[in-house]
Amino acid sequence: MKPRVLKYYFKVILFLFSFHSSMFAQEQKVADSLVKIYREGNLGNIEKLELLRNLSFNEVNDLDLSLRYAEELIRLSKLENNYLYLHRGYFQKGTKLRITGNLNKSLDAFFKSEEAATKAKYIAGQGTAFSSIADVYSVMGNSKNAMEYYDKAISLLRKTNNPIGLASVLLNAGDEYLKDKKYDLALAYFEESGGLFKKADYLIGSAYNLGNIGMVYAEQGKNDLAETYITEAIKILEELKDYYAISDYLTYMSDIYLKKNEWVIAVNYAQRSLILAQRYGLKEQISNSNLKLSELYQKKGDDTKSFQYYKDHIAYRDSVTNIKSVQQMADLRTDFEVSKKQSEVDLLNQGKKNRQILMTSSLISLFLVFLLALGMYRRYKFVEKTNVIIEEEKNRSDSLLLNILPLETAYELKKNGKVLAKKFESVTVLFTDFAEFTHYAEKLPPEKLVEIVDYYFSKFDTIIEKYNLEKIKTVGDCYMCAGGLPFPTKDHAFKMVFAAFEMIEFVRDSRNNNPLNHTRFEIRIGINSGPVVAGVVGTKKFAYDIWGDSVNIASRMESNSESGKINISENTYELIKDSFDCVYRGEVEVKNRGMMKMYFVNNPKANQLTIV
Secondary structure (H helix, E strand, C coil), X not given: CCCCCCCCHHHCHHHHHCHHHHHCCCCHHHHHHHHHHHHHCCCCHHHHHHHHHHHHHHCCCCHHHHHHHHHHHHHHHHHHCCHHHHHHHHHHHHHHHHHCCCHHHHHHHHHHHHHHHHHCCCHHHHHHHHHHHHHHHHHHCCHHHHHHHHHHHHHHXXXXXXXXXXXXXXXXXXXXXXXXXXXXXXHHHHHHHHHHHHHCXXXXXXXXXXXXXXXXXXXXXXXXXXXXXXXXXXXXXXXXXXXXXXXXXXXXXXXXXXXXCCHHHHHHHHHHHHHHHHHCCCHHHHHHHHHHHHHHHHHHCCHHHHHHHHHHHHHHHHHHHCHHHHHHHHHHHHHHHHHHHHHHHHHHHCCHHHHHHHHHHHHHHHHHHHHHHHHHHHHHHHHHHHHHHHHHHHHHHHHHHHHHCCHHHXXXXXXXXXXXXXXXXXXXXXXXXXXXXXXXXXXXXXXXXXXXXXXXXXXXXXXXXXXXXXXXXXXXXXXXXXXXXXXXXXXHHHHXXXXXXXXXXXHHHHHHHCCCCCCCCCEEEEEEEEEEEEEECCCCCCCEEEECHHHHHHHHHHHCCCCCCEEEEHHHHHHHCCCEEEEEEEEEEECCCEEEEEEEEEEECCCCCCCC
């Protein structure tokens, strides 16, 4: 059996783009959980782009849906002029098109991905794009171009701290040597890539490496070794639900048992491969599985079934390579030429008297067609210009709404005219307040007062965005934010305390340096953790807000704090006490609450790392 390259490039996307990638294995259950987050939460621009990337990557059961996620990622990245995520969007698009057999469009998407990565000065992205271009050329049978782009990819990825990306390209380059029957070179590349996958504890990469080593042994006639490696690969891939690879490896297992003259087992493997490929719409694998079954039934002497499977193989092979489309275009061209010749014959048979009439009629018809075309063109340009204006206004309106409300909240509001409140069981709320602000405010012009508040609160916005916290609102000199919503997290208290330290440090530096000659302030901070309800109320000037006793207690923590201090409740203290040095203040009288335990937070403990 001639070796067929099993490309791995679409399995390593997350590792190439983000250190968070270990959280997103390519499993359908991950895609399902991400959809819930997408529907439930409020996302910033970068968060939305990142979530769309992960949705496109992890959606394996519905390739059309995955492509729609990729197209949405491309559209939003262009609006944001974000070349990094534009690169990632085109990469996801190329990956899914490659899986469905649309090679030309896939190649175009990967070239655009590399162009965007270059503009973003993202070397790892350039490397993965070159690798994917090489993969498509390999499937097209253009080995020369494939090896040229593999060499470019390997050269770039060796400059990065990206062992998974480098291992993936080495694996695919080894596949190309396998296809050319250069088995020693293929095994050398697999050995290096396998070591990198194992060191990184990247299970799916190790599975592909095992399977491809098995294919080398199968080509060398070492069937027992081949079966051992491929069986282990299939076992891992079944757990990961990677059906694209399983379908190919099952075909190889069929070939191994055919060589052992165990026809029934060989047919069973080939049929499993076909059923799996049909279930998930993998055209290339459907074609290959049908070809294998045709070969098996031919050896059995059942020419009828062999011919039927071979016809199915040809049909799907043509759909992958676009042979049918090319043939249809040729047929249309032939019909046109025949029709043209027939018209010429008819014209030659007409009498001299009819020629003048025909010429006059033709000129009149051409003139009328010209007028009609001109009118339609002007109408088209007018409609096109109008649509552009409408689309720009719609995008501007949507952008303004999304700047005020979380994504899903905005969509729910547009659809239903109202938003249902949602409860979050564990959230950390922070309040800040400037000491003696009222005293200074009475002496300052309103313009200067607004300028000062904007100076501080703009920096606070940057700090909470860094820690993925949610700004709720500002009231006068009071700044309010929360962590653990709209996406529930376990580390919201830690992130909030780190953000509070940065706020205090910024206020202290501004007080000492006073770069804009502002009135200098001291800041008080109060923090509490507990359940809240979040949502939108009213019918005018919508705003996302939170309510509950936890919010009131956080406000009391701030009012009972001291300048330059972070005052936390007992609830927050229980969440962070193992990571921060805290000073117990005792029980403090709180308005309308009675006695409450409070703590000042000093510094992180020595073994506590900063969260970024």
